[in-house]
Amino acid sequence: MAVSEELRSAYAPTGELRVALNHGNRVLIGRDEGGHPVGITAELAAMLADELGLPYRFVDYERAGDVSGLATQDAWDVCFLAVDPDRATVIDFTQPYIRIEGCYLASEAAAAVTASEVVKNGLRVGAVKGSAYTLHLARAAGAEKLVQFPDFRTAMSEFDRGQIDVIAGVRQAMAAEAALRPGSRLLEPPFMEILQAMGLPAGRDPAIGHLRNFLAEKSRGGIIGDLLARNGVARECAL
Known part of the structure; x- marks a missing residue:
């Protein structure tokens, strides 16, 4: 597929594709x-840059909220985030390409056997500010018990000190932390599905149409699954 200079400029106004990476999502990066x-x-970023014939560099962030918070500041050109209605006001998303589960990690003393009991029993829930699951929980029942932390390390430290009862996060990360803490456990079922997509700062036409087609082709061809x-x-x- 031929790539026009107009398309390259829409993706990368500086001539270099700046790829925002959210290192808070340890499943993806x-x-x-x-x-x-x-x-x-x-x-995926390398595949996209290769198709476009553009040089690229990574712009590293430790939290999803830092990525979305800079969407209007010309800090990056393409990102990988969970789809969320708040973020969609400043980011144009593709269709989701992967489904991740959001789960609670409960302390040994937490009065909950299932995920539904977290809200029912009024447990204190810790989460990283700006993450997809935090945005979701802030709009859901029990939001008054949500405690937001600046980063994952701080959240886990407060969890270990008993300042919160459960931690919200992606299943794989929560399972890894549970393995380090005898007596802690994942609560089932997951409290949400986190649909991950690629995104561009809003208004980057015609790049967003191309990006949606790029990702759809990778999904149909089994490349995402691979x-x-x-x-x-x-x-x-994979979706």
């Missing part, structure tokens, strides 16, 4: 021993 980004979103499997994520999470 990580770092190798040298600290360089590796994982699903890094590989990416997930190669990075230790169940192929069934």
Whole structure:
């Protein structure tokens, strides 16, 4: 497929594709021993840049809220975030390409056996400010018990100190933390599905149409499933 200069300019006004990576989502992105980004979103970004014939660089963020908060500040050109109506006011999203579950990690002392009992029993819920699950929980029943933290490390520290009863996060990350804390447990069922998509700062026509087609082709061709499997994520999470 021929790529016009108009399309390249819509994607990357500076001539370089600036890719925002949310390192708060450890399912989609990580770092190798040298600290360089590796994982699903890094590989997808490289595929996109190659198709466009553009140089690219990663712009690293530790929280999803930092990415969306800079969508209008010309800080990045393409991102990988969960679809959320608040974010959609400043970001044009593609269709989702992966489904991730949002789960609660409960402390040993937490008075809950199932996820529904978190709200029913008035438990204190910790979450990272600006994340997709935090935005969801802030609009849901029990929002008055939501405690937002600046980053995941702080949230886990307060969890370990008993200042909150449960932590909200993506299933894989919560399971990893549970394995480090005897007596803690994941509560079922998941409290939400987190639909991950690619996005551009709002108004980047015609780039958003191209990006949607790019991702649809990768999904139909099984490339997304291959990416997930190669990075230790169940192929069934691909959409």
